[in-house]
Amino acid sequence: MKKFFRLVLISTGLLTLAGGISGTVLVGTLMSDLPAIESIRNIRLKVPLEVYTIDGRLIAQFGNHKRIPVTIDHVPKTLINAITAAEDDRFFHHYGIDMTGVARALIANIRSGDISQGASTITMQVARNYFLSREKTYIRKVKEILLAIKLEQKLSKAEILELYINKIFLGHRAYGFAAAAAIYYDKPLEQLSLGQLAVLAGLPKAPSRNNPVTNPVRALKRRNYVLYRMYTLGHIDRETYQSTIKKPVNASKSLLVTEVDAHHIAEMVRSSLVSEFGQAAYTEGYRVYTSIDSTHQAAATRALRHGLLAYDRRHGYRGPANTLDTARLVDSSYVARALANANAPAPLIPAVVL
Numbered sequence: 001m002k003k004f005f006r007l008v009l010i011s012t013g014l015l016t017l018a019g020g021i022s023g024t025v026l027v028g029t030l031m032s033d034l035p036a037i038e039s040i041r042n043i044r045l046k047v048p049l050e051v052y053t054i055d056g057r058l059i060a061q062f063g064n065h066k067r068i069p070v071t072i073d074h075v076p077k078t079l080i081n082a083i084t085a086a087e088d089d090r091f092f093h094h095y096g097i098d099m100t101g102v103a104r105a106l107i108a109n110i111r112s113g114d115i116s117q118g119a120s121t122i123t124m125q126v127a128r129n130y131f132l133s134r135e136k137t138y139i140r141k142v143k144e145i146l147l148a149i150k151l152e153q154k155l156s157k158a159e160i161l162e163l164y165i166n167k168i169f170l171g172h173r174a175y176g177f178a179a180a181a182a183i184y185y186d187k188p189l190e191q192l193s194l195g196q197l198a199v200l201a202g203l204p205k206a207p208s209r210n211n212p213v214t215n216p217v218r219a220l221k222r223r224n225y226v227l228y229r230m231y232t233l234g235h236i237d238r239e240t241y242q243s244t245i246k247k248p249v250n251a252s253k254s255l256l257v258t259e260v261d262a263h264h265i266a267e268m269v270r271s272s273l274v275s276e277f278g279q280a281a282y283t284e285g286y287r288v289y290t291s292i293d294s295t296h297q298a299a300a301t302r303a304l305r306h307g308l309l310a311y312d313r314r315h316g317y318r319g320p321a322n323t324l325d326t327a328r329l330v331d332s333s334y335v336a337r338a339l340a341n342a343n344a345p346a347p348l349i350p351a352v353v354l
């Protein structure tokens with residue numbers, strides 16, 4: 001019997017040692033695959049190409065990413081509180097991973113037999129969004145944890161939070177919270193209300209499902225959850241919480257408004273930069289100031305339109321620009337969509353003639 005127990009102890013010790021060695025080798029291998037700190041500090045965000053007049057009026061914007069980089073000192077404290085309340089309330093106290101959250105997620109994943117919960121801290125989300133894929137594997141998760149620890153060792157909490165605030169995808173081509181503020185509320189971050197900031201803070205978890213434009217009901221529930229978390233953590237008082245949850249979600253998608261009608265100039269600039277820099281022209285944040293004066297360009301545009309309209313009138317009526325299905329004219333939404341898609345140049349106004 002003693003010999004049996006001795007064999008069990010020896011076997012257990014050997015297995016523990018082998019497991020420790022294997023784990024150390026695995027961690028060492030994964031650590032060697034992580035990006036260098038220099039590449040982390042020198043990250044370049046994808047910012048669209050913008051074309052301006054000589055007096056600073058926007059002519060056009062090119063690029064798939066809508067992003068407005070901000071420094072952490074220009075981010076409202078209320079937004080920081082809302083983000084940490086929603087995503088990682090121990091952000092300022094942990095070292096990249098939250099062991100309580102990891103244990104909770106591990107138990108849930110074992111019970112479900114799938115990797116359904118991630119327990120990602122803000123630092124881990126930065127690691128994933130900047131450097132890693134979004135595949136749900138245990139190896140990728142280990143890399144995410146190791147890189148999060150590395151980030152915490154080399155960067156301050158403010159630097160990590162700034163990376164997160166500028167990088168995270170928030171729906172409708174908005175990357176970063178400043179871009180989301182412009183798209184959903186047509187305002188800079190510092191002009192948003194508590195409720196609006198809570199809406200934005202609720203988006204990272206599911207930008208499509210909790211989107212305030214396409215799914216306002218879900219966005220309202222998510223916003224109120226963020227507000228409740230802020231209340232329970234002491235960021236807002238009870239009166240503020242109760243008054244804010246009664247307000248509607250009033251977001252709407254704001255389209256980019258150009259200030260000068262000079263699309264031909266913008267196209268010349270775009271073509272020139274793409275020839276020079278390739279696809280990087282759309283992501284490196286180039287701001288091109290042309291020699292076009294906005295006042296002179298507006299006068300030229302008015303003169304051109306006046307001349308074209310005068311020419312058109314001299315040559316008589318040439319028939320309708322389009323025809324509609326007469327059977328559907330009783331449907332006001334059908335008529336409204338047709339008028340909205342008419343794309344009539346100013347100062348012309350599209351109309352339906354019965």
